[in-house]
Amino acid sequence: MSKLDRFGAPVSHHDQADIDVFGQAAELMLGFAPDPVGMIKEVLKKSPDFIMARCFLAGVYLIASDKRRQPLLHQQYAELCKLADRANAREKGHIHAIGLWVAGDLYGSSQAYADILNDFPRDIVALQYGQQTDFLLGSASSTRDRPARMAAHWSQEDPQYSYILGMQAFGLEEAGHYAAAQALAERSVAMNPKDTWGVHALAHCLEMQGKPDEGVTFMTSCEEHWGHDNYLSIHNRWHLSLYHIERCEFDETLAMHDAHMVVTPKSELMDAHDSAALLWRLNLDGVDVGDRWNPVADKYAEVVDQAYMAFTDLHAMMSFAATGREAEAQAQLAALETAATQAGTAGDIIRIAGLPLVRGFHAFGRGEYAQAKQLLSAARHNSHLIGGSIAQRDVINWTLTEAAMRDGDTATVRALIAERTLMKPHSPLTDMFTRRAA
Numbered sequence: 001m002s003k004l005d006r007f008g009a010p011v012s013h014h015d016q017a018d019i020d021v022f023g024q025a026a027e028l029m030l031g032f033a034p035d036p037v038g039m040i041k042e043v044l045k046k047s048p049d050f051i052m053a054r055c056f057l058a059g060v061y062l063i064a065s066d067k068r069r070q071p072l073l074h075q076q077y078a079e080l081c082k083l084a085d086r087a088n089a090r091e092k093g094h095i096h097a098i099g100l101w102v103a104g105d106l107y108g109s110s111q112a113y114a115d116i117l118n119d120f121p122r123d124i125v126a127l128q129y130g131q132q133t134d135f136l137l138g139s140a141s142s143t144r145d146r147p148a149r150m151a152a153h154w155s156q157e158d159p160q161y162s163y164i165l166g167m168q169a170f171g172l173e174e175a176g177h178y179a180a181a182q183a184l185a186e187r188s189v190a191m192n193p194k195d196t197w198g199v200h201a202l203a204h205c206l207e208m209q210g211k212p213d214e215g216v217t218f219m220t221s222c223e224e225h226w227g228h229d230n231y232l233s234i235h236n237r238w239h240l241s242l243y244h245i246e247r248c249e250f251d252e253t254l255a256m257h258d259a260h261m262v263v264t265p266k267s268e269l270m271d272a273h274d275s276a277a278l279l280w281r282l283n284l285d286g287v288d289v290g291d292r293w294n295p296v297a298d299k300y301a302e303v304v305d306q307a308y309m310a311f312t313d314l315h316a317m318m319s320f321a322a323t324g325r326e327a328e329a330q331a332q333l334a335a336l337e338t339a340a341t342q343a344g345t346a347g348d349i350i351r352i353a354g355l356p357l358v359r360g361f362h363a364f365g366r367g368e369y370a371q372a373k374q375l376l377s378a379a380r381h382n383s384h385l386i387g388g389s390i391a392q393r394d395v396i397n398w399t400l401t402e403a404a405m406r407d408g409d410t411a412t413v414r415a416l417i418a419e420r421t422l423m424k425p426h427s428p429l430t431d432m433f434t435r436r437a438a
C-alpha cells in the first residue's frame with residue numbers, strides 16, 4: 001500500500017524513516033531554515049532510489065537562479081529518468097516539470113508544477129517550488145492563482161497552514177490585491193511568527209502601500225523571529241532597509257547594510273542582489289557608499305557570462321556600472337547578445353526585457369543619460385519578465401527617473417513622480433526627488 005508523506009501526499013518509497021526525514025526537510029524548506037539539502041543528500045546516500053527525495057533535490061537546483069547549479073539539475077534529472085517507471089503519478093508530475101525546465105521550457109515547467117496540485121493538493125513541495133518558479137519568471141497572476149488550487153484542502157488544523165497563507169498572501173500582493181494580501185499575511189504571522197515567508201509577504205504589502213512607518217515597526221518588533229538562522233534573513237533586512245530609504249534615513253540603511261548584507265566570497269547570488277539593489281538606490285539618492293561596491297562586483301565577475309536569469313544580469317550590471325568595470329560590462333553584454341538569439345524561455349526573456357534593461361543600466365553608468373532613458377522607458381513595462389518582485393524592480397523606475405533628471409528632462413521626471421505618488425502618496429523620498437526636479 002502506498003505511503004503518505006507528513007503532509008498527506010503519496011510517495012512510492014516504503015522506508016518510513018526516510019519518508020520522515022523527507023517531511024522534516026520539506027518543512028525546513030518552507031521556513032527557509034537550514035539545512036534541508038544536507039538532510040536530503042544523506043537520505044539519498046542511503047536510499048538512492050527514493051524518488052520524491054530526488055525530485056526534492058532536483059527542485060532545489062531548479063529554483064536556484066545561479067546557472068552553476070544547472071549541471072547538478074541535469075544530473076538529478078538523468079537519475080530520475082532511470083527511476084521514472086517506478087514513480088507514482090505525483091512523482092511523475094515532478095519529473096515532468098523538471099524535464100521541461102531542463103529542456104529550456106521554463107513557463108511549461110512552472111505550469112507543470114501547478115498541474116500536480118490538481119490531483120495532489122497536499123503536495124506542498126510542488127506548491128513551494130512552483131511559486132519560486134513564478135518568482136523567477138515574474139508571473140504575478142500565477143503567483144496569486146497557484147495556491148488557490150489547493151487551499152481548500154488545507155485548514156488551520158494543519159501545522160503547516162501558515163505557509164499556505166504566506167504563499168497566498170505573497171501571490172495576492174504581487175497581483176495588487178493589497179488588502180486581501182495583508183489580511184492573510186497577518187494571519188500567517190500570527191499563527192507562526194517564525195514563518196519567514198509570511199513575514200516577507202507582510203513586508204511586501206507594507207512596502208507596496210507606501211507604509212514605511214508601519215513597516216519599520218512591524219519588522220523590528222519581530223526581528224528575533226525572522227532575523228536569524230534562515231535563508232531569507234538578509235532579504236527581509238533588505239525590506240526593512242527599503243522603509244528606511246523611503247524615509248530618507250540613509251545612515252540607518254548603510255548601517256544595516258554593513259551589519260548584515262556585505263557580500264563575501266561565500267555569499268549566494270540572491271544575497272548579492274540585495275546588497276547591489278540597496279547600494280544602487282543609495283547612489284541614486286546621492287549617498288556616497290565608498291568602496292562597498294567592490295566585493296559585490298567581484299561576486300558578479302564570477303558569473304559575468306551566465307546570461308541565464310536576467311534579474312541576476314541586471315544586478316551584475318549595477319555593480320559593473322558603479323565600479324566602472326567596463327571589461328566585465330562588455331563581456332556581460334556580449335554573453336546576453338548571444339543568449340538573445342537562442343531558443344527557449346531564457347533567450348526570449350533576455351531578448352525582450354533583459355538585454356534592453358541591462359543596456360539601460362550600462363548607459364546610465366557611463367553617463368549616457370538620454371540613451372539610458374530611451375532604453376529603460378521602452379523596456380520597463382516588460383520588466384516583470386525578468387522576475388523578482390515588483391518592489392525589487394522598482395529600482396528600474398528610480399533609475400529612469402534619475403536618468404531623466406540628469407538629462408534635464410523635467411517633464412519626464414514630473415510624470416514619473418506622478419506615477420509613483422499614485423501608489424505612495426506620502427513619501428519623503430518622492431518629496432526629495434520632487435524638490436530636486438524643481
Ligand SMILES: [Fe+2]
Nearest residue numbers: 200204235389
Ligand atoms: Fe521580497
